[in-house]
Amino acid sequence: MIIFKYADQLARYIQQQKAAQKQIGFVPTMGALHNGHIALIDRSKQDTAVTVCSIFVNPTQFNNATDYQLYPNTIEPDIMKLEAAGCDALFLPSIAEMYPQGTAGLEHYDLGYLETLLEGKFRPGHFQGVCQVMFRLLTMVQPHKLFMGQKDYQQCMVVSRLLQLMQSATELITCPTLREPDGLAMSSRNMRLSLHDRQIATTIYKCLTTIKQECNKGITWPVIKEKAEQLLTGAGFIIDYVELADATTLQPAHATMATIYQGPRVALIAAFLHEVRLIDNILV
Template identity: 85%
Template sequence: MIIFKYAEPLARYIQQQKAADKQVGFVPTMGALHNGHIALIERSKKETSITVCSIFVNPTQFNNASDYQLYPNTIEQDIVRLEAAGCDVLFLPSIAEMYPNGTNNLEKYDLGYLETLLEGKYRPGHFQGVCQVMNRLLTMVQAHKLFMGQKDYQQCMVVSRLLQLMQSPTGLITCPTLREPDGLAMSSRNLRLSPEDRQKATTIYKCLTLIKQECNQGVFWPVIKEKAEKLLTDAGFRIDYVELADANTLQPATATMATIYQGPRVALIAAFLHDVRLIDNMLV
């Protein structure tokens, strides 16, 4: 595996691979890699000739300075895992490489309603930060295919919008969420959970499963929502949202009866266990 810290030599390498008619796959991460990330690397390896992974903890997408400071850093283990997975290239830029003019007064992106609901509502400015870093990464890597996980459902929709705004030829491949044996969605933030909270965290998966079952039985949505919220609060969670949305637009899909809404739906949850915020979703 080749490690690049600067965009210029990375771009030269990518151009050489493209000149040799090789397809380039890209997996952007913030490190603290888990099996979900490795599954994205493996998917890229199946579909492309060269797989590039980036590790960069992007300061502009954090609403909370302490969340940024506490974000897990496991770079040595990450490198070992990427090499074992057969990743071809690791891009490991500094903040100065990504934001040579600093992080103030950065560009803004027209994301429409996507940044007014769910994650956009509870983390104002977050998706602007995602777009700021992804625009730079996509421009630097120039991949044919971009691989991202469904756990960050709304983020995938935002990046899809960004690709349109950039008029980028890169194709977005959204891959299924990987879960622990007890259902907890794999996440770098799980490393911050105490053993006790790690057990409680499975409640989110239990709630999503409940929502899916009861929606498909035609139960009244407010009843389902109240049950799910009680499960979470009883387990010690502080809830940001428990919602049912149109799987294609993220607009609320909560008609009077869940069964009246005919389109594909997704249940989404965001909640805190102490100071660790967890998100998950499930197609219904």
């Protein structure tokens, strides 16, 4: 695996691979890699000839400075995992390489209503930060295919919107969420959970599976939502949202009876367990 710290060196490598008629797959990460990330590398290796991964903890997408400072940094084990997975190239830029003009007065991206609900509502400015770093990474890597995980459901929709705004030919491939044996969605933030909280964290997945089962039974959404919220608060969570949304637009997707809404739906949860914020979703 070749490690690049500078965009111009990476660009030369990408140009060489494309000149050899090789398709480029790209997996952007913030490090603290787990098997969910490695599954994205595996999928890229299946679908493309050259797999590029990036590790960059992007300061512009954190609402909370403490959250940014506490984000896990495990670069040596990350490199070993990528090498073992057969990743071809790792882009490991500095903040100065990604934001040479600094992080003030950055461009604004027209994300429409996606910025006003769910993650957009509870983390104002977060998706602008995501777009700022993804615009830069996509411009530098110029991949044929981009691989992201379904756990960050709304972020995948935002990146899809960004690709439209960029008029990019890159194809976004959204891959299923990988879970621990007890159902907890794999996440870099899980590293920050105590052993006790790690066990409690599975409550989110239990709530999602309950929501799915009860929606399929035709139980009314207010009843389902109240039950899920009681489960979460009873376990010690502070809830940002428990919602049922249209799977393609993220607009609310619950009528008086759950069965009245006929389109594909997704149930989404975001909640704090002490200082660690966890998100997850399930298709209904």
